[in-house]
Amino acid sequence: MSVIVLAALAGACAVEGERSADSQPNGEIDEVRIALGTLGNESLDPMLSPGENAPYLWLMFDPLVGVSRDGTEPDPSAGVLSDWEISDDALTITLRVGGEATFHDGAPVTAEDVAFSLERLFDDEALAANVGLVQDVIGDPNNIKVIDEETVELHLVKPGVSLLNILPYGSADMLVVPKHYIEEVGVEEFRRNPIGSGPYKFVEQQVGTSITLERVDEHQALGTPRARKVTISLVPEETTRIALLQTGDVDVIDPGIESAVNLEAEGYNLHQKGLPDWGGIKFPMTPLDVPPLNDVRVREALALAINKEAINEFLFFELGELSGNYISEGAAGYEPLPPIPYDPERAKALLEEAGYPDGFEIALESFPKSGWSTTDIADAIAADWAAIGVTAQISNRDYGAYRADWVGGNLEPVTATLHPISGRYNFQGLLGALVSGGSLPAIGDPEYTELMEAVQSSESVEEFNERLAAVDAFIRNGFHMIPMVQMGTTLVTNDVVQDWAFGRSAHELNIRYFLYEVE
């Protein structure tokens, strides 16, 4: 009987496995199915959304400022704002609404909606990624003024060039929500059945499983999307996502680096994000006034001892690029700096000069980053340091536990951390750590403080970028951190998705531009 039952079960499992999408590039597509390892907290409200929610939110809502098709430049025609400017003293930002955008219920997007969307970021519930920066620079929701149907003025409490920078590259925080709809149905209903002005309308959400969206007939900036439906599924296990791609059940996945390379070898398409993530060493117990890390020669020795090329070759499969910068290529303030070379002999000489001929012990912390084999990278670094006499005690744990100790000052005094950072967090992390009283320990060097204060008081975008580049150079030349590799997030697709520029925002996948890729 049990054999019969098994046979019946097997017989019930006719698997379709056929792609529902037309594989012709640039043609109409019935459905694009995307499987990701995380969908953040799955909130449908931009205000409550961390960066990981961006893939679906940026389809449902429009940003204040859109980006070009390859995601590298702001594009006034692709967002809600047609124009924006900052006053000479950088204390007033004027935003002008384009007037073309409409919400999914037909109502036009106006200055009231823009102001309302920004005011919400002052709510106690707000969790969006740039909330801290917005609150710090604008100061009070009353400083957001609607001048007329198309114009909003932001009266800032601090120079706001940094705010200009995140307008096109923010995560969920820079998305525009419908004031009239939220006031009419209430915020809870909005969070269950949201409407936006984006190229896709919300259809259905199965919490913990998937979100389904369908296209609008015509989007004011982007025209008619070529995929009728988009389903974004939450599949936490990487091997399962890969299996779904291999059976044709999904079209897009985000695997780890090694898996991505293997899938490319099998004939799938590998894509990398334009704004790379940063991989390097941080010295978290700042200020760096505890021996031996207080000696720049020691920090330089640790930097020179790491064979970054080998790490990029064997652990990043040459998908990364060696870099001397903390700020990611393509981000504000980026001016290329030469990578720190590999020179273990010079490293040993520096240690001897600094009074550590026999080396010393150091704690090496690492925590998981999706797609990266951080334990292997930590092992490689420890082995390189061992070659110059520095003994690293490796501790691999999850980020939450590590961060609690870091913020609480409970790490070992002599600690290095393998600290991958999403490309978005570069200057914002530096700012948050110091200027806005952020929760991360600041670097603590008076010269660094002065440089960051100069960044914050910048009165023009050019000045802002120049001063940020100076901070980057200070970090690299003083070895306050050790930049190693920059690598864009990898996505793998089947032939439904062939050409795809992921853009620059750390979490947003620029799906809207894949969906409009027509010649």
Next chain:
Amino acid sequence: MALLGYLSKRFLLSILAVLVVCFAVFLMGRATGDPTALLLGSDATVTQQERLRSELGLDRPVYEQYGRFVINMVQGDLGTSIRSGRPVTTMINERMPYSIGLAAVAMAIVGFVGIPLGVIAGSHRGSKWDSSARGLALLGQAVPSFVVGIISIQVFAVALGWAPVAGATSLKHYVLPGITLSLFVLAGVVRLIRSSMLEILDAEYIKLARLKGLSERKVIWKHALRNALLPVVSFSGVYFAILVTLAMVVEVVFSWPGVGRLAFDAIHFRDFPVLQGVVIFGVVLVMLINLVVDFLYALIDPRVRAASDTA
């Protein structure tokens, strides 16, 4: 009357167990670190972090937090998810049907496959059936469920195309995760039934049945099995509760939207209210099932009633 007293005592002890477990989870969750650090971006200000902690009640003394939690729990309010802002009860209710459905499929496999296999192994000691059953039992208990899950996906879904990879949208999606989930309990049931059968088949009444000319089939499947099933039946309720609440690994591998996945995310993001809610749900489920089993036992087995009368 004595039976009522017995059950009342069991009920009160169960309540105490729930409170103790909840307190343990409450403390352990908070020992893992501050969830606001993960909720807010790395550029969050200290003021923001303090405000969020205050809003979530995390700035209160631990005993006050726990007291508030217990009072709310008694009223059926398991709190609000720190991460999503949704009521924990709602989140669990959304996921529970999936977990119960999967556990039911797993138990069905245990019943339809494990029991017959155990009977055949016990009644054919030393045969290839016995060896196979014992081998399966060993594998079922030794091989981690995530390994079974991943391999079954690769073999049966990707290579052979016999089953879907993941998801929970149709009946066929229950097959691979159901089989994977069932294996550990199935292994235990096979061994239990087998050893019970070995003992029972040596009993005097079985010898008498054979002497009376009953067919071997009847002796095994009608007389011996009935008694061999007793320990399995008494554990089946607990097995079911375990399958519902401990399917975390299987649910993650197969992307199953059940309570186990909810717990997995809650642990990862330090979402204390959700984690506490899932644990309470599991403990209460086990408690209720145990109470029902105890009640049934007391009804069915006169020895239990006699023992409670004496007590």
